[in-house]
Amino acid sequence: MRKRILGFLILLINLQLSSQTLISELESWRFYKGENPAAFKRGFDDKTWEKVKVPHDWAIYGPFNKEIDKQIVRIEQNNETKATEKTGRTGALPFIGVGWYRTNLKLPEDLDHKKVLLTFDGAMSNAEVYINGKKVGERPYGYSYFYFDISDLIETDKENIVAVRLENQEFSSRWYPGAGLYRKVKLIVKDKISFKHWGHYVTTPFIDKNRAEVSIKSEVNGDSVRILTKILNADGKMVGMNEFHQKAFSNEIAQNIAVKDPILWSPENPYLYRAVMKLYSGEVLKDSAVVRFGIREINYSASKGFELNGKITKFKGVCLHHDLGPIGTAVNRAALKRQLTILKDLGCNAIRSSHNMPSLEQLELCDEMGFLFLAESFDEWKKPKVKNGYNQYFDDWAEKDVVNLVRATRNHPCIVMWSAGNEVPDQWGHEGVGRLKWLQDIFHREDPTRPVTVGMDQVKSVMENGFGAILDIPGLNYRVHLYEEAYEQFPQGLLLGSETASTVSSRGVYKFPVEAGPQKQYDDLQSSSYDLEFCSWSNLPEDDFVMQDDKPWVIGEFVWTGFDYLGEPTPYDEFWPSRSSYFGICDLAGIPKDRYYLYRSRWNTEDNTLHVLPHWNWEGREGEITPVFVYTNFNSAELFINGKSQGVKKKSKEPGLQRYRLMWMETKYEPGTLKVIAYDDQGNIAAEKTIVTASKPHAIKLEPDRKIIQADGNDLCYVTASIVDSKGNLCPTASSRLNFKVEGKGEFRAVCNGDATSLEVFHEPTMKVFNGKLVVLVESLKVSGEIELTVSGEGLKTSKLKIYSSLP
Ligand code: GAL
Numbered sequence: 001m002r003k004r005i006l007g008f009l010i011l012l013i014n015l016q017l018s019s020q021t022l023i024s025e026l027e028s029w030r031f032y033k034g035e036n037p038a039a040f041k042r043g044f045d046d047k048t049w050e051k052v053k054v055p056h057d058w059a060i061y062g063p064f065n066k067e068i069d070k071q072i073v074r075i076e077q078n079n080e081t082k083a084t085e086k087t088g089r090t091g092a093l094p095f096i097g098v099g100w101y102r103t104n105l106k107l108p109e110d111l112d113h114k115k116v117l118l119t120f121d122g123a124m125s126n127a128e129v130y131i132n133g134k135k136v137g138e139r140p141y142g143y144s145y146f147y148f149d150i151s152d153l154i155e156t157d158k159e160n161i162v163a164v165r166l167e168n169q170e171f172s173s174r175w176y177p178g179a180g181l182y183r184k185v186k187l188i189v190k191d192k193i194s195f196k197h198w199g200h201y202v203t204t205p206f207i208d209k210n211r212a213e214v215s216i217k218s219e220v221n222g223d224s225v226r227i228l229t230k231i232l233n234a235d236g237k238m239v240g241m242n243e244f245h246q247k248a249f250s251n252e253i254a255q256n257i258a259v260k261d262p263i264l265w266s267p268e269n270p271y272l273y274r275a276v277m278k279l280y281s282g283e284v285l286k287d288s289a290v291v292r293f294g295i296r297e298i299n300y301s302a303s304k305g306f307e308l309n310g311k312i313t314k315f316k317g318v319c320l321h322h323d324l325g326p327i328g329t330a331v332n333r334a335a336l337k338r339q340l341t342i343l344k345d346l347g348c349n350a351i352r353s354s355h356n357m358p359s360l361e362q363l364e365l366c367d368e369m370g371f372l373f374l375a376e377s378f379d380e381w382k383k384p385k386v387k388n389g390y391n392q393y394f395d396d397w398a399e400k401d402v403v404n405l406v407r408a409t410r411n412h413p414c415i416v417m418w419s420a421g422n423e424v425p426d427q428w429g430h431e432g433v434g435r436l437k438w439l440q441d442i443f444h445r446e447d448p449t450r451p452v453t454v455g456m457d458q459v460k461s462v463m464e465n466g467f468g469a470i471l472d473i474p475g476l477n478y479r480v481h482l483y484e485e486a487y488e489q490f491p492q493g494l495l496l497g498s499e500t501a502s503t504v505s506s507r508g509v510y511k512f513p514v515e516a517g518p519q520k521q522y523d524d525l526q527s528s529s530y531d532l533e534f535c536s537w538s539n540l541p542e543d544d545f546v547m548q549d550d551k552p553w554v555i556g557e558f559v560w561t562g563f564d565y566l567g568e569p570t571p572y573d574e575f576w577p578s579r580s581s582y583f584g585i586c587d588l589a590g591i592p593k594d595r596y597y598l599y600r601s602r603w604n605t606e607d608n609t610l611h612v613l614p615h616w617n618w619e620g621r622e623g624e625i626t627p628v629f630v631y632t633n634f635n636s637a638e639l640f641i642n643g644k645s646q647g648v649k650k651k652s653k654e655p656g657l658q659r660y661r662l663m664w665m666e667t668k669y670e671p672g673t674l675k676v677i678a679y680d681d682q683g684n685i686a687a688e689k690t691i692v693t694a695s696k697p698h699a700i701k702l703e704p705d706r707k708i709i710q711a712d713g714n715d716l717c718y719v720t721a722s723i724v725d726s727k728g729n730l731c732p733t734a735s736s737r738l739n740f741k742v743e744g745k746g747e748f749r750a751v752c753n754g755d756a757t758s759l760e761v762f763h764e765p766t767m768k769v770f771n772g773k774l775v776v777l778v779e780s781l782k783v784s785g786e787i788e789l790t791v792s793g794e795g796l797k798t799s800k801l802k803i804y805s806s807l808p
Contacts, residue, residue: 021190021287022108026162029054029103029181039100040130040163046102053713059095059179060328062761066576068092069170077385077423077457078570079536088579091176091566093328095124098167101181105160113192115221116154119147121183121360123166124329130163140393142168142177143322143356144401145408147197172388174379175321176566176580178329183359193222194287195279196251198407202275202293203449204262207309212262212295214240216255216275225286227253228278233263234271264309265294265413267349270370272413294367294413300451300473302493305555308372308416314548315372315556316603317350318343318585319499321565322359325588326752326762326777327716328566331359334716338705340369342590343562347603352498352558355379355422355455357405366414373412374453374498374558376419377405381435383425399442406446418443418452419498423477427458433467440470455498457537463489473555478502478538480547487553497547497557502538504571504582505529507593507754508732508771510614514627514665516540516657519571525757527571527582529594529613530629535570541598542660559599564588569756580756587754589775591720597631598661609633610687612676615732617693618669626669630662634678634686639664642672648679694729697736699797701728702789709746711784711805716749719776719801721791723769734772738793740765742778745805746787749779780805 030049038044052058066087074083107116118136120127125142128135131153139146154160168179188197199219206213214231231240240257263271272292279287299307306313324335336359343351350372353362358375366373380390381398402420409415420439426432440452451472459482462468474490475498476483487495504527511520511528520533527533534540538560547554564584572578580588585596597611611631618626630637630649639646646667652658671693680686701722709715723734742748742765750762753770760767767774778789784807792798 021188021194024187026103026185026187027053029056029101031056031058031180032100033058033097035098036100039102040133040135040165042133042161044102044163049102052101054101054181054185055183055330055332056180057178057182057328057330058099059093060326060330061763062093064092064577064579064759064761065094066092068094069096071171071386073386075573076425077537084574086573087576088569089175089567089573090173092577092579093176093566095168095177095179096170098165099180101164101166103162105154105162105187107154107156107160108189109156111154111156111189114151115149115190115192115194116151117147117188117190117197118150118162119145119186119188119197120181121145121185121331122357123164124168124178124180124182125172126167126169128165130165132161141390141397141401145357145360145404169388171386173567174386175568176323176329178323182329183331191286193220193225193279193281195220195277195289200275200277200289200291200411202291202411204293204295204297207262207264207295207297210261212259214257214259214273214275214293214295216257216277216291218253218255218277219251220253220279221251222281222286224281225253226280227255228280229255229257230276231257231259232274232276234273239273259295262295265296266308267370267372270294270368272367291411292367293411296413298416298450300494300555302553305494305553306416313349313372315350315496315558316348317352317372317374317556317558318348318562319352319354319558319560320562321354322356323566325563325566325590326750331361332714332716333361333365334709334714336362336365337369338590338716338718339563340365340371341705342586342592343371344369345604345607346585346596346600347605348562348599349603350374350556350558351562352376352419354499354561358409360408363409363412363414367412371414372416373414374417374419375405375409375415376422377402378421378424381421381424381426381432381439383428383432385425398439402439402442403446406443410447416450417473418447418450419475420452420454422455422499423457424454427456427467428461430465433465433470436467436470440472453496453498459486475499480539480543483547483551483554487551494553494555496555497544499560500539500544500557501534501541502560502570502583503531503534503540503595505531505533505593505595506582506756507587507591508615508773512621512624512626521571521575525572525575525578530627531595531598533571540657541595542657545602545660546655559585562586563590564754564756572756577757577759579759582756588756589752589754589773590718591754591773591775594629594631601631601633602660604633608687610637610676610678610689612674612689612691615730616671616674616691617732619671621669622671623668625665626667628664628667628674630676630678632662632678632687635681637662637676637678639667640673640675640677641667642670692729694731695725695727697723697731697734697796698726699724700738700791700793700799702791702799702801704801704803706803708804708806709780710808711745711780711782712808713780713782715780715805717746717778717787717803719778719789721769721774721776721799723772723796730772732772735768735770736793736796737766737768738774738791740776741790742787743790744787745781745783745785746803747779747781749777751776778803
């Protein structure tokens with residue numbers, strides 16, 4: 001009984017009152033892993049089921065097991081000629097099988113004239129939804145947003161039960177998809193006379209310095225209504241207003257409102273307005289809605305490429321999978337915000353949600369923080385990449401999934417392009433050309449304001465069969481050697497690097513001799529951070545830089561990937577225990593690899609970058625050649641080993657690595673000090689950086705990403721723990737085991753060390769550091785106060801860190 005009352009109170013607190021409309025997040029559920037044929041029934045007893053908080057990923061708790069979804073396949077798009085065993089392809093976490101979720105709905109007593117909606121931001125996967133034992137509907141694609149009108153199934157005098165059955169098939173993904181109700185589920189109760197869900201469409205068709213026209217189209221349920229709209233600026237001041245008296249002829253009401261002296265949205269100044277809309281029937285307020293939008297103009301042309309607000313802008317982008325490393329796919333705003341904060345410092349200005357619909361939280365953050373967004377839909381159409389992939393659903397669901405993608409997200413100013421697919425095998429042959437035309441037309445019908453791309457890898461084929469020519473924006477994945485030819489062939493006069501680089505590296509790992517090459521493999525299943533290793537189909541960052549810099553018709557790039565992700569452990573797809581990727585600019589824990597500074601030296605034009613690698617702890621390599629690389633925005637630098645100059649290196653104008661990195665290939669290791677001095681173009685000292693040979697591990701240094709977090713039960717503090725010597729220098733080869741304790745108003749949430757071969761689970765409060773570092777996640781409770789993290793390890797001085805949580 002107590003639990004029930006508590007549940008009811010939480011629900012009430014979560015209810016957001018927007019005039020007559022109640023929106024509540026359904027957070028508390030019971031979960032059961034496995035089949036249970038009676039679980040959809042109303043009277044079913046779920047008391048023994050696990051209590052979980054949604055968003056929830058049932059598989060992230062592991063354990064890792066090489067037998068899970070072991071795929072014996074030939075990966076066609078990786079140019080493989082025979083089938084081999086791929087163990088970690090989907091992360092080796094237990095996401096396969098059936099899972100059930102159940103919760104109670106507490107509804108207001110008076111439901112006459114009410115509409116009740118149940119919304120899912122995504123459910124992994126093959127969702128079947130039941131209300132009070134009756135099936136409401138289903139949604140196979142795990143990344144799709146969807147909702148049901150459950151008004152007719154709700155009973156006012158009884159407890160209403162929602163049951164959701166999910167099932168993930170084997171051989172259905174090329175990466176870790178996660179499992180469960182991993183995104184938000186909401187209940188919306190509103191008047192029958194109301195705005196339609198996702199019914200608003202805000203565009204800004206006319207913009208100049210003094211005035212912008214804001215067009216708002218709203219679909220409404222109900223005949224005789226009027227809308228009162230106020231446009232508020234970022235300070236909450238009203239800057240435009242409209243009252244629409246006219247009776248609606250169809251179910252759509254269009255308003256055009258002028259905003260004077262508009263402040264334009266851009267990555268540099270992500271300025272947001274709000275349209276606050278009230279819907280009246282006679283004098284009675286029936287519904288209200290707040291739609292956030294930006295005023296910005298996008299244009300794509302052969303002569304100028306991509307322009308944002310009239311300014312030529314190149315995409316300095318990264319591709320991101322949806323998993324959040326140690327917390328899996330359970331969507332979390334703090335985790336997403338941390339990723340974007342790291343990417344902002346990198347100078348990145350764009351995100352591609354590869355290869356599916358992004359979370360709504362990620363889009364909100366990109367609006368707020370200023371990132372351009374390429375919103376993708378599918379990794380497969382009708383022709384399979386994996387046996388049980390989207391090919392099973394394409395015919396019946398593709399249109400519905402695209403429609404929902406566009407309608408749910410079209411008011412986000414960050415979205416500047418749609419993607420209808422990634423490397424779909426339908427690029428071959430003529431049927432695929434028809435499918436592309438069909439899908440692109442759906443995007444255009446739903447949103448005429450943004451162009452459509454597809455990430456294409458079969459470049460010869462799409463040049464021949466017309467696939468590439470149909471697209472609004474031709475996107476090429478890798479194949480830089482074909483850019484020129486494709487540009488000549490395609491009619492659009494521009495090209496996007498929809499996926500680039502796929503360079504691989506492990507943080508803090510350096511291999512000798514230092515040589516560039518594809519598909520390099522080592523016994524420890526790691527890749528070298530000299531950033532010279534890539535895949536048979538891909539290339540080094542510099543091969544893209546040359547295209548980006550020298551070809552004005554290349555409108556930008558999306559690097560594969562910003563962060564490592566679970567699954568796809570190329571070049572070790574066939575080697576256990578590799579279970580996560582090596583592609584990231586940052587590792588799975590979000591710690592920057594060396595490559596981060598290579599991109600930063602180009603992309604971040606506000607701050608200087610001076611980074612030197614490798615580390616300088618090479619006991620046993622004394623006197624051996626140990627090359628040193630420097631990533632910097634300055635054009636030249638001088639290197640000193642123990643005070644002795646190793647010469648000045650200058651960036652070369654010729655194509656090749658020397659154009660972008662400074663490399664001392666003949667330096668020999670001797671313990672001590674490695675110092676680099678960067679010079680400006682006048683030869684003055686511009687910046688300096690020194691690293692030293694560390695002595696024995698001595699203590700643990702703790703660095704939180706924030707000192708104060710919100711007491712909302714979901715906020716996360718990311719604390720980087722580094723092993724340091726007695727002088728505070730990072731011990732770059734340390735592998736000490738650390739233990740964590742969180743006391744006060746917070747909880748230990750997870751830990752991650754970024755090692756793609758580690759089989760330690762993320763949710764136990766102990767883990768070994770990988771090359772001196774790991775990241776601990778501390779979660780807030782719903783009460784404010786002090787939180788103390790204690791980190792200890794054998795032979796190391798224990799460290800304590802205080803952080804605080806405050807009420808929102
Ligand atoms: C691309 C593909 C990505 C990823 C990447 C790895 O071909 O689109 O999903 O597999 O290769 O290099």
